Amino acid sequence: MFIHSGAMTTRVRTPKVNGLRFARDTFRHGLRTEGPALDGTADIVRLTFNRHPLFVVRHPDHVDHVLRAQVDRYRKSVEYETLRAVLGLSLFTDEGGSWRRHRTLIGPVLARPRLADLFELMVDPVDRLLTTLDRDGDRFELEMAEAMTALTLDVVGSALFGRGMADLARRIGPNVTAGLRGAERATRTLLIADPPAVLVRAIAAAIRHSPVLPRRQARMREVMRTIDETVWGVITDRRAEPGRADDLLGLLLSVRDADGRPLPLKRVRDEAATFMLAGHETTANALSWMWYLLATNPGARNRLLAEVDEVLGDRRPVFADLPRLAWTTACFMEAMRLYPPAWSIPRRCVIGDDIAGHSIPRGSRVIIPIYAVHRDPRWWPAPETFDPGRFLPGAARQHHRAAYLPFGGGRRVCAGQHFAVIEATLLTAMLSRRYTFDQVPGFPVEPEATLTLRPRHGLRMIARRRLGSS
Template sequence: MTTCSLPLNPVPGPRGLPLLGNLPEFGRDPLAFLTRLRDEFGDAVRWSLGARQSLFLSHPQHIAELLAAREHAYDILEIGWAFKRVVGQSVIMSKGEDWRRKRSLVQPTVRPRQVKAYAATMVDCARWAADRWRDGDRIDVHREMALITQRVVLRCLFGNDLGDDTGALAEAMNVAEHEIGAELRGVTLFMPGWVTTPARQRLRAAVATIDGEVHRLIRARSADPGDTGGGEPRDDLLSRLLSARDEDGRPLSPREVRDEAVTLWAAGHETTSTALTWMWHLLSRSPSARDRLDAELDRVLAGRPPAIDDYDRLTWAQQIVKEALRLYPPAWLLAAVAREGATLGGRRVPARTIVWCSPWTTHRDPRWFPRAGEFRPERWDDGSPDAVPDHAWYPFGGGQRTCLGARFALVEAVLILATLAQRFRLDLPAAEVTPRAGLLLQPSTPLPATLRAVR
C-alpha cells in the first residue's frame, strides 16, 4: 500500500444549491468545474454532488494513495442507473472476494502473451481501412477510427460469429454509451431505477439488443466450442472467458461472461477510437511531430506493415500515444467511496465521502507538466529534464484496480497509428476543438479530415 507523506488539508469549495449541491455547475461543464476546484481552491477540495459529500484531489501523492487503497479502504461508487444496466456486475463493479475471483479469471485473457496474439488482427483491421481510403477523400475521423477499433474488438472478442448482426450490436453499444454520459451530467443521476424517462427507454432497448446477441453467442459457443476451421482451437476472448476456471474449478456463469464481454467491448472499442481521434487532431497541428513519426516508420518498418515485435522500437509512436492520453484522457474522472477508517495524507476521510480525482486536471497541471496545454511528445524522451511525478499521468487508473486492458489499448493504438500513418496524412481544420465530457472525453463536434497519401 502507498503511504502519502504529504498532509491532506481539505478546504471548502464553491457554495452549492439546496439539495443539488454543485451538480448544476458540474453538469454544465465538468472539465471547467474541476479545473476551477484545482486552481481556485487547492489540492484537496470539499464539494457536494447532490446530497453526497465529495472530496476532489489534485496532488499526485494523494492520488497515488487513493488508487493504492481503493480495494481495502474504499467501495465502488455505484453511481448511475444507466452504467449499471450496461456493465452489470463485471470486474470493474465488483468488490471484495467477488472482485478478486473475477479479476483472476479475466486478467489472463489480456496478459501480454495474449495481446501479442491479437497484434496481427489489429494491423489487419487498420490495413482494411487504409485500403478503402483514397488520396483527397474527406473522412469523419472519429467514425473511421471507430470502424477500425470495432472491427478489432469484434474479431478479438467474438471471432467472426456476428455476421449481419454487427451493425445492430454496434449501434446498441453507441446508444448505451451516449445515455450513460448524458445521465452522469444530469439530474436523472439521482432518480431511482423505476422512474421511466425517454432516455431510459432508449437504454433499455439498447441493452435488450446487447443481451440478446451476446447471450446468443455464449450459448452457441458453449454448445460447440469448435475450432477456427484449420484444426486450431478458438482463441478469441469469449472462448477464453468461457473456459476460465477459478481455483475451485468454477467457471464464470453465462451472466458473468456477458458482463465481462460487454465491459471488454466498451473498454476496447470506444476508448481506443477516441484516443486515436485525438491523436490525429494533435498530429495535424504539429508538423514536426508528424515528420519525426514518418522518419521513425521509415527507419523501423522500411515499408512493411508493423508487427508486435516492432512495438518496442516504435518509441516515438508510443510517445505520441502517451502525450495524446495526457492531453485528452478518455477516462477523465475516477471516484471511490470511503469506508469507515479510510485515511489520506494522515487524515481521516469521513465514511461515505466520495473521493474524486481527474486525469484531465492532473495531466494539465503546469506544476507537473511545463507548457501543459501543448502537445509535446518529446517530454517523454528518455533523459528529458522534466521528470514526471508518480501518478501525475494515470489514464488507466492505478493500484490493484488499474485497467486490465491497458496493455491491449496501448499496443492497439501504436500499431493502428503506425499502419495508417505509413500510407496517409490526415489534414484536419486548424480550429480549436472542444472536448465533451460524457462517459468518455470525446470531441464535441465531428472532426473532418482530408486524406493525403504518403508518397
C-alpha cells in the same frame, strides 16, 4: 488552512461553491485546472453536495492513498450503477472480494504476452479501412472521431469474436453507440440527484421487466436487449466448439479457477459486453485527440512518419514491431495525458478515512480530476505542450505513478490497458504509413466531458495520401 503530512505541506481549501452548479458544470464544462472547485494551489477541496461532503483531491500522494494504500475504504460511486445495469457485472463494475477473485482469473487473459495471439485479428480491420479510404482518392475529408469509433469497434469485435464474426460489432454498432449515449444521460441525472445505490438498482430492475415504459426508456431497453441477445448468441455457438481459444472470447471461456471450474457464462457475457462497449469508446476518443495533436505539432508528426517508414516499410506489421514503434506509442500516451479518455475518477468513502490529516467521513464522495492532475505544472513541466518524449522508454518512470491516470490507478488499474496501447500503436502506424491528417481550417475543436472526453463537435480532418505509399 494548511495541513502537514511528513515532509509534504498540503493546502486544504473549503470554498463557497454551489454543489448543484458544480455537478452541472462538471458535464457542461468539466475540464478546469483552476477555478472555484479546482484552485491551482489547493490539493484537497471540500464541497457540500446534496448536504453531503464532496472532496476533490489532486495531489498524486492523495490520489495514491485513495486508489492504492486505502483502496478498501473507497468504492465506485453511484454513477457506476448505470454502467452496471447496461454492462452487467464485470471487472469494470464489480467490487470487493468478487472483483479480486475475478481479476486474478481474468487478468492473465489480457496480459501482454497473451495478446500476441490476437494481433493478427487486430490488423485485418485496419486493412479493411485502408481499402475503403483508398477509394476516396488522394485527398478527401473525413470525420475522424466517427472513423475512429467505427474502426476501434471493428478491431475489438474482431479480437473478441474472431475472423468469422468480424462484422458482428459493425452490425450492432448503432446499438452500442445508443447504449453509451443513454448511459451518459442517466449518469448526468445520477451525478446531480445522488440517490442511494440500492434505489438505482431497483429502478434498473424495473426498467428491465416493466411491460410499459416511456419512449426513451423503452428504446434504451430494446438497445440493450439487442446487444445482449447478440453476445449470448455468439457464446452459445462457441460452446459447440470447446477448446477454441484463438480470440478473446475463446480465452475467456477457457479460464479455470484452482478447482478447475470455468467462469459462469453470465460472467463471460458481461466481460465480453464491457470489453466491446467501454473498450472501444475510450480508445477511439484518445486516438481522435492524438490525430488532432499530431496535426497541430508537425515536428512530432514528422518524427512519427519517419519511424513508421523505417520500421514497417511496405510490409504488414507483426507483433514484434511494437517495441520499435516507441515514438508512435509515446504520441498516443502523451495524447492521453492532455486529453484523458476517462477524465475523472469518482469514489464513495465507505469506511471513514483521513487524508493528510483531513477527515473524510463515511459516505463522502471523492473525485480525482484526472484532467487537472495531468496538466499540473508541478508534475509535468510545460504541461500544455504536446511532448511525446515524456513517454519514451526510461523517461516515463520520472513522473509520480499517480500523476498519470488514463487507465485509472492502484489495484483497479484497467485490465485492458495493454490491449488499448497495442491497438492504438498498430492503428496509428498503419494509417500513418498511408495518410497524413490535417485539420479542416476553421472547424471548432472543443472537448466535451461526458462519460468519456470526446470532441464536442466531432473532428473534421483532411486526409492526404502520402507520396509513394501503397
